[in-house]
Amino acid sequence: MKDVKGFIIDLDGTVYTGVYAIPGAIEAVKKLQSFNIPYVFLSNRGNYSRAMCEAKLKGMGLSVDPERIVLSSTVTARFLLQQYPGEAVWPFGDPGLAEELRSHGVVMAEQPEHAKWLVITLHEHLTYAELNQAFRAVRHGARIIATNEDKMFPTEAGDCIDVAGMIGAIVHATGEPVSHVMGKPSTIMANAALSVLGLAPEQCIVVGDSLTSDIGLGSMHGMKTALVLTGNATQQDIDCAEQRPDYISNDLLQLVNDFEVECGLR
Amino acid sequence: MKDVKGFIIDLDGTVYTGVYAIPGAIEAVKKLQSFNIPYVFLSNRGNYSRAMCEAKLKGMGLSVDPERIVLSSTVTARFLLQQYPGEAVWPFGDPGLAEELRSHGVVMAEQPEHAKWLVITLHEHLTYAELNQAFRAVRHGARIIATNEDKMFPTEAGDCIDVAGMIGAIVHATGEPVSHVMGKPSTIMANAALSVLGLAPEQCIVVGDSLTSDIGLGSMHGMKTALVLTGNATQQDIDCAEQRPDYISNDLLQLVNDFEVECGLR
Numbered sequence: 357m358k359d360v361k362g363f364i365i366d367l368d369g370t371v372y373t374g375v376y377a378i379p380g381a382i383e384a385v386k387k388l389q390s391f392n393i394p395y396v397f398l399s400n401r402g403n404y405s406r407a408m409c410e411a412k413l414k415g416m417g418l419s420v421d422p423e424r425i426v427l428s429s430t431v432t433a434r435f436l437l438q439q440y441p442g443e444a445v446w447p448f449g450d451p452g453l454a455e456e457l458r459s460h461g462v463v464m465a466e467q468p469e470h471a472k473w474l475v476i477t478l479h480e481h482l483t484y485a486e487l488n489q490a491f492r493a494v495r496h497g498a499r500i501i502a503t504n505e506d507k508m509f510p511t512e513a514g515d516c517i518d519v520a521g522m523i524g525a526i527v528h529a530t531g532e533p534v535s536h537v538m539g540k541p542s543t544i545m546a547n548a549a550l551s552v553l554g555l556a557p558e559q560c561i562v563v564g565d566s567l568t569s570d571i572g573l574g575s576m577h578g579m580k581t582a583l584v585l586t587g588n589a590t591q592q593d594i595d596c597a598e599q600r601p602d603y604i605s606n607d608l609l610q611l612v613n614d615f616e617v618e619c620g621l622r
Numbered sequence: 623m624k625d626v627k628g629f630i631i632d633l634d635g636t637v638y639t640g641v642y643a644i645p646g647a648i649e650a651v652k653k654l655q656s657f658n659i660p661y662v663f664l665s666n667r668g669n670y671s672r673a674m675c676e677a678k679l680k681g682m683g684l685s686v687d688p689e690r691i692v693l694s695s696t697v698t699a700r701f702l703l704q705q706y707p708g709e710a711v712w713p714f715g716d717p718g719l720a721e722e723l724r725s726h727g728v729v730m731a732e733q734p735e736h737a738k739w740l741v742i743t744l745h746e747h748l749t750y751a752e753l754n755q756a757f758r759a760v761r762h763g764a765r766i767i768a769t770n771e772d773k774m775f776p777t778e779a780g781d782c783i784d785v786a787g788m789i790g791a792i793v794h795a796t797g798e799p800v801s802h803v804m805g806k807p808s809t810i811m812a813n814a815a816l817s818v819l820g821l822a823p824e825q826c827i828v829v830g831d832s833l834t835s836d837i838g839l840g841s842m843h844g845m846k847t848a849l850v851l852t853g854n855a856t857q858q859d860i861d862c863a864e865q866r867p868d869y870i871s872n873d874l875l876q877l878v879n880d881f882e883v884e885c886g887l888r
Contacts, residue, residue, distance in 0.1 A: 481750060482748065482749065482750040482753065483748065483749065484746050484747060487783055487787060488782055488783050491781075491783035491787065492780060492781065495774075507794075507796075507797070508757070508795065515757075515758065516754055516757070517757035517795045518795065520794050520795040521753060521757065521791040521794065522791065523794060524791045524794020524795060525783070525788065525791040525794075526787070526790070527790060527794070528787065528789060528791075529774065529783045529786040531773070
């Protein structure tokens with residue numbers, strides 16, 4: 357780990373689970389802050405805004421510059437501004453999506469029928485009326501962007517249906533395809549993280565709990581990879597995985613401690 | 623139409639639109655009743671029970687024996703009882719589905735995780751919590767039955783997403799296929815209607831507003847077919863259709879009037 361100059365850190369399942377911080381995770385990030393090691397949080401959450409995320413981490417005792425938070429909603433907003441400037445959007449997801457899009461200056465359609473794009477993310481407060489609005493946006497010509505395409509996420513109450521459910525509903529009923537998917541392991545997410553760090557891929561390590569999203573992103577883009585066992589992946593998943601991580605740690609704190617020792621920072 | 627001995631009549635878009643009877647439709651059915659011509663209502667609605675449907679028609683001034691009402695929820699209930707007796711079901715749809723399944727004696731699972739079958743129909747009061755229960759049923763091994771697979775239905779407020787949206791959400795997020803689809807134009811629906819009428823297919827005419835569901839069912843099963851222009855299909859759809867109906871009428875009353883004249887009943 358001696359060559360590692362910067363950390364790309366996943367959030368759900370790595371730093372927190374639901375509303376609870378994972379033991380040691382906040383301490384681990386504070387260590388990176390105290391060593392002046394560049395880091396960025398990179399999350400497939402599209403139903404949060406960076407402001408919501410900053411407030412959540414603050415509530416756990418961690419102060420973070422929002423520029424160090426990159427969500428799939430953030431990357432979707434930047435992509436739309438750059439590739440389709442001025443084109444009106446209809447958001448289909450929890451309110452954090454619209455908040456993030458608006459904070460970047462993305463134009464929101466006043467009615468679904470007027471939208472050029474339907475942006476789909478996880479919607480944990482979904483209603484039939486909203487599903488119908490999304491359906492009508494596409495029936496009237498809006499193309500589809502998904503912030504990510506995760507199928508499920510674990511909670512204490514059991515596995516929950518993720519954005520793939522919302523995508524499936526619209527795609528299956530309209531017959532229209534998804535034009536763009538933003539989330540990890542995409543190159544657009546990798547580049548967004550590298551740009552915050554100002555580092556080359558080989559100088560970075562990606563830390564996360566998902567083999568496909570986090571380890572996948574690192575492997576595909578020439579970064580080092582570390583899997584933590586505090587979230588999605590189990591030892592069995594690792595044994596069956598095509599892409600094996602460079603490191604496996606029980607949690608984020610153990611990984612940062614190992615880094616500290618190997619780099620002689622302790 | 624002289625050989626026609628019985629009528630198979632669609633409901634939505636043929637007899638009523640939403641809560642409103644289509645002008646002349648009730649009068650048309652009353653004429654069939656007065657001529658003692660056997661008829662059956664055959665509908666892809668899976669989110670209604672026959673009792674709800676009987677009450678709705680009664681509110682429009684038409685008294686109908688519930689045995690003359692065959693919905694996709696009715697056929698689903700009978701199919702489950704016959705093919706998978708005693709297997710517990712989790713319903714995902716408006717309350718009418720569960721009401722119809724229960725009225726046939728289908729066993730309902732107490733929790734989604736215990737269900738052998740997930741039955742999907744249109745859910746106009748969908749919540750994320752219910753979507754999640756359906757997701758968990760399939761994640762824990764339930765196989766999927768859909769009452770029908772219609773993609774959309776028209777209302778005065780605009781086109782609405784139909785059961786295909788609910789199916790797409792579950793199939794896309796779980797990766798599991800739909801094992802059975804019950805609705806028109808299936809043979810199981812055709813046989814259910816013929817069994818009420820006690821007639822051979824060639825003695826029956828199917829009347830409906832959908833080229834795929836109604837005209838499709840009639841064409842595939844050797845029945846005469848009549849399209850009414852009070853619902854889904856437009857003249858343009860007819861021009862592009864693979865299966866053309868034997869008759870095209872402005873509405874159900876016009877069709878029954880023509881039948882009356884051709885058969886010398888007037």
